[in-house]
Amino acid sequence: MSLKLPIYMDNHATTPLDPRVLEAMLPYFTERFGNAASRTHAFGWTAEAAVDAARDTLAQLIGADSGKEIAFTSGATESDNLAIKGVAEYYQSRGNHIVTTTIEHKAVLDSCKRLEKQGYQVSYVDVGKDGIVDPAAIEAAITDKTILVSVMLANNEVGTVQPIEQIGRITRSKGVLLHCDAVQGVGKVPFDVKKMNVDLASITAHKIYGPKGVGALYVRRSKPRVRLAAQMDGGGHERGNRSGTLNVPGIVGFAKAAEILIKEGKQENERLRALRDRLHQSIAARLDAVQLNGHPEQRLPGNLNISFAFVEGEGLMMAIKDVAVSSGSACTSASLEPSYVLRSMGLDEDLAHSSIRFGLGRFNTEAEVDYVADLVVDKVKRLRDMSPLYEMYQQGVDLKSIQWAAH
C-alpha cells in the first residue's frame, strides 16, 4: 500500500471528519433542516429530537448525570469564555479571585486577563518540569475570595495530563467551583465529571473527528447547582446560558463523534499509544541530543513533543515538508516568542526553539510513522551538519559559557 502525501500528524490542532460523522450530519443540512427551537411543526421537532439525543450522548461521554447539563456553543473557546466570565460575573458577591495554571489554553488565559482588567484577581500557578501541576500548589493558592479554579485536563502542546481528580477533591472540600478545559483529553484519557468533582467542562467537536464550529459547556445542575451569567444574549436558548440558534448539523456530528469514541475509544487509544511509542523509539534510537518534553507516561496517547538540540524547529518543519506537524519555536508564532507552555516548564529557550509536536490520530498508520521517523532522522542529521552549534557541541564546547552577540 503506497503512502499518501502529505501526511497529517497535527491532530492536536484539528482532526479530519470521520466519514461516519459526515454521513450522520448530511440530512440535517438538507431534508431535516429545521430550527430546533421551532416548537410548532415537525421540522422543529425533528431537529429538537436530534439535539436532545446529542445532549444525552455527550453527557454519557463525560460521565454527567443528564443531557440537561450540556449547553452547546460555537466551540471550546466560547465555552471557556462562558465558564470563566459567566461564573465570575454571577458569583462576584461571593468573591473575586480565580486560580488557574500557566499552561492553559489562550482562551482561558486571555479570559482571565480581561477579568483582571475589570478588577478580579487571578493566580497563575506554575507547573513542574514534567508539565504537570501540583495539586498542593493549587490548594495553596486558594483563598476565601476564590470563586473558581480552572485547570485543563490535558495540555495541547506537550500532552501532559493534569491531576484533575485530586484537584477536584480539594475544590469540593473548599466549596470552590472547578472548571476543566477537557478539549484535548476527552475520550482519550479518563474523564468523569462526577467522579472528579468537576463543575464545568469545555469540550469541542473538531478535536474528536467532528466538525469545526461546535462545542459544549458542561454545567453541573446538582450538588452544587452551578449558575452562569450568559455571555450571549438573545432568545434564551440553552436554559438561558447561551442564546443563538443551535448548529443542528454540527451538534449531530459532535454526538456521532462522541458515540464513536465511547464505543471504540479504548482500543483506539491503545493503538495510538503504541504508534506514538514506535515513532519516539525509532527516532531516539538513531539520534543523539534528543529530549522528550513532558511526562513520559502521563500524557495523551497520540502526543509526542521532542526537542532536537542544535536544530531549529521551523527549519526542521520546512525540511520535512509533506509531513504536517507543529513547533514550539518562536519563528512559528506571530509574536516571535517561543512557546509559553515550554517556557513555563522551565525549558531553556534554545530547546523550546528546537521542539516539534507530533499529534498522531485515528487515521495515522504504522507505515506513515515509519516513513516520518526515517525522514526526521535524515533531516535532523542534515540540519546538524549545517549547524554551528552542533559543530561546537561535538568539539566539546560548553555552549552556555559563550557570550552571544545577540541583537
Add this chain to the structure above:
Amino acid sequence: MAYSEKVIEHYENPRNVGTLDNSDESVGTGLVGAPACGDVMRLQIKVNDAGVIEDAKFKTFGCGSAIASSSLATEWIKGKSVDEAAEIKNSQIAEELNLPPVKIHCSVLAEDAIKSAIEDYKKKRAARRALDGAAEPAKEAHG
C-alpha cells in the same frame, strides 16, 4: 505562510556550508545571534593578499529564512573586496529572497554576520602587524 521558492532552493541546495580554519591568518570568523533567540549564524571569509574574499563558508542554526539569508550572503561576498562586502545591506538580501516582514530580522542577522567576519579578519591583520612592528625594536636592542 508558504516559503518563497528562493528560500526553499537555498535550503535544498545550500551554497558554501562548511568550516574554514580559524587559525589561518587570512580567515575571519563572524558569530552572531544567540541560541536563546533561535538564530545563530557563523560566517567565515578567506581573504587573499589583494583584500578580495576568495572563499566563504557558513553554518546556521535557524529557520529556513535564516539559512537562506546566510547562504545567499556567502554567495554574494565571494569575489568581492572586503570593503565591497561590508556595503551589502540586509534590505538587498530580504528583497532577493522575498522575505515577509516577520522574517526581515533574518536578513539583518546575515548582514551582521558579514560585518562580524570582516571585523574579525581586520583585527587579526592589525594584531599581525603589531606583532611584526614590535619585533623590530627588539632586534635593534640586541643588535
